[in-house]
Amino acid sequence: MDNPFSTENPRWTTDALAKLKKIPYFVRNGARQRVEAIARSANAEEVTVEMVEQARLEFGQ
Numbered sequence: 001m002d003n004p005f006s007t008e009n010p011r012w013t014t015d016a017l018a019k020l021k022k023i024p025y026f027v028r029n030g031a032r033q034r035v036e037a038i039a040r041s042a043n044a045e046e047v048t049v050e051m052v053e054q055a056r057l058e059f060g061q
Contacts, residue, residue: 009039011046
């Protein structure tokens with residue numbers, strides 16, 4: 001699945017993108033940035049559900 005945000009960022013799996021869309025809109029951009037940072041630090045080509053979960057745990061939710 002193509003990344004809907006930027007060609008410079010990792011692609012998002014369908015499941016990870018669905019999980020991102022469940023995050024309230026007013027914090028979604030920050031969450032997206034954090035998840036993509038996690039993916040980049042892991043040298044991953046795509047964002048997975050596990051990365052979204054990792055970011056969620058870091059935010060303490």
